[in-house]
Amino acid sequence: MKTTLRLFLLLLLPLVAACQPRPTGTAITNVTLIDAVNGVRRHQTVVFDGDQITAVTSSDTAPAAQRTIDGSGKFVIPGLWDFHVHLTFDDNFTDTMPALFLSYGITSVRDTGGLIHKMLPVVEKMRSKDAVAPRVFFSGPLLDGDFVVYDGTSRPEIGIRNTTPDEARAAIQELAAQGVDFIKIYEMVSPAVFDAMVETANELSLPIDSHVPLSMRARVAGPFVDSIEHLRNIEMDCASNAAELHETRLERLENPDGIPGAELRSSLHSLQRLPAIGAYDEEQCDQTLAALRSTMQVPTLRLGAFSLAPSFQRDDWETALSRVPPKVREEWRASANDMAENPVQEYIDFGKWAVFLTGRMHSQGIPVGAGTDTPILLAIPGYSLHSELEYLVRAGLSPLEALRSATVRPAEFFALQDEMGTIDPGKKADLVLLDANPLQEIANTRKISGVVTKGVFYDRDALLARADMK
Numbered sequence: 001m002k003t004t005l006r007l008f009l010l011l012l013l014p015l016v017a018a019c020q021p022r023p024t025g026t027a028i029t030n031v032t033l034i035d036a037v038n039g040v041r042r043h044q045t046v047v048f049d050g051d052q053i054t055a056v057t058s059s060d061t062a063p064a065a066q067r068t069i070d071g072s073g074k075f076v077i078p079g080l081w082d083f084h085v086h087l088t089f090d091d092n093f094t095d096t097m098p099a100l101f102l103s104y105g106i107t108s109v110r111d112t113g114g115l116i117h118k119m120l121p122v123v124e125k126m127r128s129k130d131a132v133a134p135r136v137f138f139s140g141p142l143l144d145g146d147f148v149v150y151d152g153t154s155r156p157e158i159g160i161r162n163t164t165p166d167e168a169r170a171a172i173q174e175l176a177a178q179g180v181d182f183i184k185i186y187e188m189v190s191p192a193v194f195d196a197m198v199e200t201a202n203e204l205s206l207p208i209d210s211h212v213p214l215s216m217r218a219r220v221a222g223p224f225v226d227s228i229e230h231l232r233n234i235e236m237d238c239a240s241n242a243a244e245l246h247e248t249r250l251e252r253l254e255n256p257d258g259i260p261g262a263e264l265r266s267s268l269h270s271l272q273r274l275p276a277i278g279a280y281d282e283e284q285c286d287q288t289l290a291a292l293r294s295t296m297q298v299p300t301l302r303l304g305a306f307s308l309a310p311s312f313q314r315d316d317w318e319t320a321l322s323r324v325p326p327k328v329r330e331e332w333r334a335s336a337n338d339m340a341e342n343p344v345q346e347y348i349d350f351g352k353w354a355v356f357l358t359g360r361m362h363s364q365g366i367p368v369g370a371g372t373d374t375p376i377l378l379a380i381p382g383y384s385l386h387s388e389l390e391y392l393v394r395a396g397l398s399p400l401e402a403l404r405s406a407t408v409r410p411a412e413f414f415a416l417q418d419e420m421g422t423i424d425p426g427k428k429a430d431l432v433l434l435d436a437n438p439l440q441e442i443a444n445t446r447k448i449s450g451v452v453t454k455g456v457f458y459d460r461d462a463l464l465a466r467a468d469m470k
């Protein structure tokens with residue numbers, strides 16, 4: 001009897017094994033996980049399957065996976081965002097940007113300005129099924145006022161004119177129909193046009209990104225938008241004579257001589273920016289910052305404070321530069337030489353102010369996002385985000401807070417914090433595997449061993465091969 005039973009069970013065994021589900025997914029084992037919400041978790045295994053993290057557990061109890069990557073001695077952070085990019089600003093870059101971003105661990109980007117007919121095909125390509133590209137969120141054009149700064153004459157054409165509130169409403173409705181993820185309000189809009197834009201975007205549930213319009217004070221415009229770029233025009237509201245500066249701007253913005261938008265804007269910046277910083281008044285500024293408490297600031301310090309730590313002075317600059325298109329490479333070398341030979345005191349002064357103000361904002365609880373404005377001002381796509389993280393630490397954010405600015409904060413802007421930004425089961429599978437601890441030294445985010453993008457792991461060599469100039 002016993003023998004018969006044993007035999008029966010033995011015969012059954014292969015059948016049972018066949019019914020066991022085969023392990024699927026990829027596991028990064030025995031690794032240290034770091035994210036801005038969960039902090040540091042050691043000896044963990046993270047499993048992802050398709051475009052989702054399916055398990056995060058102690059390595060001793062980890063489920064089996066089809067593929068295993070040994071993470072011993074390594075660190076995993078969530079995929080990084082560059083929260084301020086321009087994919088269509090320079091045609092030389094458009095095709096090469098996605099691979100460059102990924103090679104630097106950037107798995108999501110927010111495009112903050114490009115004409116819609118140029119943006120749509122780029123977005124479609126990046127979102128196509130088998131594309132190896134970061135997730136992309138886009139605004140379409142800069143929504144400017146009567147005088148357009150980026151009108152295609154002295155600067156690339158990425159802005160559009162909005163003279164009346166009705167025109168602004170129609171423009172935003174049209175953009176929403178074309179699928180934009182948010183809108184970008186630019187500097188030359190009138191208060192009435194600004195109000196119409198805010199109202200329309202709210203009706204359509206579109207997040208709002210903005211420069212502070214020159215016609216308005218930061219403390220007035222700020223609370224109505226979800227993010228502000230470059231700390232733009234906030235210095236004017238932090239001056240002891242902020243009200244007077246505002247009056248002067250309103251007069252000049254009447255622009256009876258019809259000066260082109262770019263020129264008009266530059267003249268106002270030159271007239272007020274450094275004098276306003278010179279007239280900094282802590283009490284005034286605290287009132288401004290109090291009004292910005294829930295408006296994310298994307299200070300783009302690697303742009304605004306470029307002169308404090310120029311990227312071309314870094315040891316890894318030449319290697320990174322070898323991955324940008326040859327034509328651009330030569331132009332950028334020439335600009336770098338020029339900047340090295342002719343430092344401009346005003347840029348240094350503004351840079352110091354920008355770093356100071358970012359630190360002050362952070363200490364007052366204002367959310368900070370990490371963006372670069374790549375490819376503007378020698379910003380190598382991807383590479384420059386790591387510079388931004390270093391600047392944020394220089395401004396007073398801890399390395400973990402700097403990581404928050406490039407992970408959790410961007411997700412919050414799009415109300416995607418349940419899907420992205422941390423390493424938790426159910427989140428999208430975007431991860432960066434690092435060879436060194438970014439909390440010890442933020443520059444360690446550059447020491448990339450591999451990247452998981454939309455659930456696919458690429459090791460460093462594969463990423464570099466993709467990003468290499470053909």
Ligand SMILES: [Zn+2]
Pocket residue numbers: 084085086112113373
């Ligand atoms: Zn920009």
